[in-house]
Amino acid sequence: MTTKTVAGHDIEVNDEGFFVDPEAWTEDMAPALAAEEGIDALTDQHWTVIRFMRSEYAEKGTGPTVRVLGKTSGVSVKELYQLFPKGPAKIAARIAGIPKPRGCI
Amino acid sequence: MDTGHQHIVILGAGTGGTLTANRLRSRLPEHRATITVVDQDDQHVYQPGLLFVPFGLADPLDIVKPRHRQLHRGINYLQQAVDRVETGDNTVHLADGSTLHYDVLIVATGAVLLPGETEGLTGPGWNERVFTFYDLDGATRLAEALESFEGGELVVNVVDLPIKCPVAPLEFCFLADWFFTERGRRDDVKITYVTPLDGAFTKPTASTRLSSMLADKGIELVTEFNTGTVHGDTDEGHPRIESWDERTVDFDLAVVIPLHGGAPFVGRSPGLGDDLDFVTVDQQTLQSSAAPNVFAIGDATSVPASKAGSVTHFEGEVLVDNVVAFLEGHELRALFDGHANCFIETGFDKAMLIDFNYDTEPLPGHFPGKIGAPLLAESKLNHLGKLMFQWFYWHVLLPGRDIPGLGSAMPTAGKESS
Ligand SMILES: Cc1cc2nc3c(=O)[nH]c(=O)nc-3n(C[C@H](O)[C@H](O)[C@H](O)COP(=O)(O)OP(=O)(O)OC[C@H]3O[C@@H](n4cnc5c(N)ncnc54)[C@H](O)[C@@H]3O)c2cc1C
Numbered sequence: 293m294t295t296k297t298v299a300g301h302d303i304e305v306n307d308e309g310f311f312v313d314p315e316a317w318t319e320d321m322a323p324a325l326a327a328e329e330g331i332d333a334l335t336d337q338h339w340t341v342i343r344f345m346r347s348e349y350a351e352k353g354t355g356p357t358v359r360v361l362g363k364t365s366g367v368s369v370k371e372l373y374q375l376f377p378k379g380p381a382k383i384a385a386r387i388a389g390i391p392k393p394r395g396c397i
Numbered sequence: 398m399d400t401g402h403q404h405i406v407i408l409g410a411g412t413g414g415t416l417t418a419n420r421l422r423s424r425l426p427e428h429r430a431t432i433t434v435v436d437q438d439d440q441h442v443y444q445p446g447l448l449f450v451p452f453g454l455a456d457p458l459d460i461v462k463p464r465h466r467q468l469h470r471g472i473n474y475l476q477q478a479v480d481r482v483e484t485g486d487n488t489v490h491l492a493d494g495s496t497l498h499y500d501v502l503i504v505a506t507g508a509v510l511l512p513g514e515t516e517g518l519t520g521p522g523w524n525e526r527v528f529t530f531y532d533l534d535g536a537t538r539l540a541e542a543l544e545s546f547e548g549g550e551l552v553v554n555v556v557d558l559p560i561k562c563p564v565a566p567l568e569f570c571f572l573a574d575w576f577f578t579e580r581g582r583r584d585d586v587k588i589t590y591v592t593p594l595d596g597a598f599t600k601p602t603a604s605t606r607l608s609s610m611l612a613d614k615g616i617e618l619v620t621e622f623n624t625g626t627v628h629g630d631t632d633e634g635h636p637r638i639e640s641w642d643e644r645t646v647d648f649d650l651a652v653v654i655p656l657h658g659g660a661p662f663v664g665r666s667p668g669l670g671d672d673l674d675f676v677t678v679d680q681q682t683l684q685s686s687a688a689p690n691v692f693a694i695g696d697a698t699s700v701p702a703s704k705a706g707s708v709t710h711f712e713g714e715v716l717v718d719n720v721v722a723f724l725e726g727h728e729l730r731a732l733f734d735g736h737a738n739c740f741i742e743t744g745f746d747k748a749m750l751i752d753f754n755y756d757t758e759p760l761p762g763h764f765p766g767k768i769g770a771p772l773l774a775e776s777k778l779n780h781l782g783k784l785m786f787q788w789f790y791w792h793v794l795l796p797g798r799d800i801p802g803l804g805s806a807m808p809t810a811g812k813e814s815s
Contacts (some may be wrong), residue, residue: 297462359557360672
């Protein structure tokens, strides 16, 4: 676990860079978190996905996988990879301040 | 709670439905409960045997038996496809338009393969140079293709999780290495394992061990590959799989494990399933979140455990206790811990064994106690265990017999602590 500063807030993240406490996340942190992932500007579509990740996490206790995102978020898998090229579920989860989606067993 | 005569309906007569029906029948006398099991066909496939069919190590005919014959006396068998369930009025709607009323419902309809959800997978080259061994037809066709494969690139690809028996694709690679070595063709075949995970397997300790085994056997590992399209055609360049982030892996023969989902009727049943049509249940009691008189078992559930026969078996004990408690108006006290136990066939007459649950990683040591089969290590004893499993499946697991000294909860005695 490490502490880092995001948009002026001190945040705890785990070894893989996911928020330890999703409650500590605020919207103003998202652009800085996105920049760390190599995403320079957050479009409306990015925000659709980020907000969807947050609400799914709040409801189900885990973020959706790419496959479920493609089925339910209104953004297709192809578009998801254009928005978050290095792995939509993982990257969007980091930017949305939620734990790594569980999906894989 | 009404303690009069009850109707228990079980959907699915595979591993979970069969063992649950048999266990419940021996717990509940016929004057207390009628048990009806519904399945769409009468061919019970021993699915772990599918791994051996492509290599000529199992005959397709030897791994299939009639479903109704696995059910004990006093259990009704109805061969019908389920169309949907209305938990609001305790009714199952069948494909022929008829209905079944239940007091308690158990969903054991497993997982389905969804090859059509991956672009190109069932297009040109399907069953010609693109195969799956996850069903009997595919495994049988693949046996011919492997026997006549002269050489080139053999790619084994898992499209995405969850899948049944997540170690089976790795076992396939190990057996392919053995198969081509035996035939003196190993030098002509390049084997590559392509997975969406960031390692060979989901659980870190086992993943490290399995990665080094792949390396030892000269099997290449490609990770974090999310297959978007399969190009099985020879017309437009070399046949290849392509990921969503536009990486490609060429193949001459591809063995693809397609996407899995729950049975489609779950999606047509209000409130029963999640986005992938798996039935949402409490991961400890196996009770549905849709209604207290509905339960699910096996591959059909959304619980974060491996989709494996061993898991289904361990769940069975818990489920039966809870169904009986429910009928008697008691609290559900039996709790499932996520226990899974898999033999991993590693080729050359050896296998290894892993044992884990929701909270505990597969650890080295011995199973079930200090003296027993080696865990997380290859041995001939484990290979025999894997072969014995088929006998055990038909004669112990499906009839619902208890195994002395081996209950549902994961044993810790023989494990080295992490
Ligand atoms: C290649 C392969 C290798 C495997 N190896 C192993 C192994 O080594 N060890 C291990 O423990 N497990 C292994 N497994 C996994 C194991 O076979 C399954 O986890 C287990 O069979 C699950 O049992 P189930 O009852 O949940 O589903 P199933 O046994 O698949 O039964 C589901 C039943 O529901 C029926 N059904 C579905 N929809 C409907 C409908 N609409 N109407 C009526 N009936 C319906 C189906 O016909 C089927 O009979 C393997 C699986 C595969 C594919």
